[in-house]
Amino acid sequence: MNSTASGKNRGKVYLVGAGPGDPELLTMKALKILRKADIVFYDDLVSPRILGVCRKRIQMVYVGKRSGIHSCLQDEINHKLIQATHEFNTIVRLKGGDPSIFGRVGEEYASLLQDGIQCEIVAGITTALGVASSLGFPLTHRDYAREILFLSGHKKDGLNSDSFQNLNCIGKTIIIYMGLNSLGMIVSELLNSGNHKETRIAVIQNATLDSERVFTGNLETMESIVAENNVKSPAIIVVGEIVRFYEEMKFLKNSCASILSPI
Numbered sequence: 001m002n003s004t005a006s007g008k009n010r011g012k013v014y015l016v017g018a019g020p021g022d023p024e025l026l027t028m029k030a031l032k033i034l035r036k037a038d039i040v041f042y043d044d045l046v047s048p049r050i051l052g053v054c055r056k057r058i059q060m061v062y063v064g065k066r067s068g069i070h071s072c073l074q075d076e077i078n079h080k081l082i083q084a085t086h087e088f089n090t091i092v093r094l095k096g097g098d099p100s101i102f103g104r105v106g107e108e109y110a111s112l113l114q115d116g117i118q119c120e121i122v123a124g125i126t127t128a129l130g131v132a133s134s135l136g137f138p139l140t141h142r143d144y145a146r147e148i149l150f151l152s153g154h155k156k157d158g159l160n161s162d163s164f165q166n167l168n169c170i171g172k173t174i175i176i177y178m179g180l181n182s183l184g185m186i187v188s189e190l191l192n193s194g195n196h197k198e199t200r201i202a203v204i205q206n207a208t209l210d211s212e213r214v215f216t217g218n219l220e221t222m223e224s225i226v227a228e229n230n231v232k233s234p235a236i237i238v239v240g241e242i243v244r245f246y247e248e249m250k251f252l253k254n255s256c257a258s259i260l261s262p263i
């Protein structure tokens, strides 16, 4: 389709980050756009409380995994977004966290622009940053880490073991998205790469939500901790000495709480 002309009188698509879950972590810009949206396409990681900020009676279209639209059918989502621009003025594609971090926003952005449709990416707080503030994981605390790595446990065609081979964890905070189902592979690759079995690791389920759960351990123990506690998706993994800092601060926080709590 030749597009600049076809873009006329068509709606604009906003590719919006919903943040990690807590609605208070939505950006002002995202909130403003959601409040004027005529239709919202959302997926699994968007919490219902965030959808609640939209106007009543607008169309809310679920395009997550349970809809049968599998991730490899990204084309189907692209097509739905393009179709919506013929009918609506403000179209929102709402994604968990930040759309540019393991969010497949690139495919949607390219397909919309190729069709001559106006679109804009709106930043969200990615889960790693949500966790850093809500739990107290200063990702680059200078006594612990000079580097941050955002890795994915998965790649397009299966497990992403490449990223964990020959990876030295010292001096780094490593955040792993989509890693829960590949935790076994991740810890064994890290051990095979010469990392000490005592290297600290945390798994956080439902980060920033009321249902948040945090588990800490080391490369040797984490898999069984996760199994025993039946940890479910969405969960993010943090590897590095900063986990030890979190544990120490948690201990201090708890002891303050007991001093301050009423007798």
Ligand code: SAH
Pocket (backbone or CB within 6 Å): 020, 021, 045, 095, 096, 097, 098, 099, 100, 101, 102, 103, 125, 126, 127, 128, 176, 177, 178, 179, 204, 205, 206, 207, 208, 209, 233, 234, 235, 236, 237
């Ligand atoms: N764009 C998102 C990431 C999408 S990839 C972002 O910026 O955060 C999906 C992965 O994100 C999940 O498998 C999980 O590892 C992580 N994730 C998203 N929301 C989460 C949450 N509330 N708690 C824990 N992990 C979360």
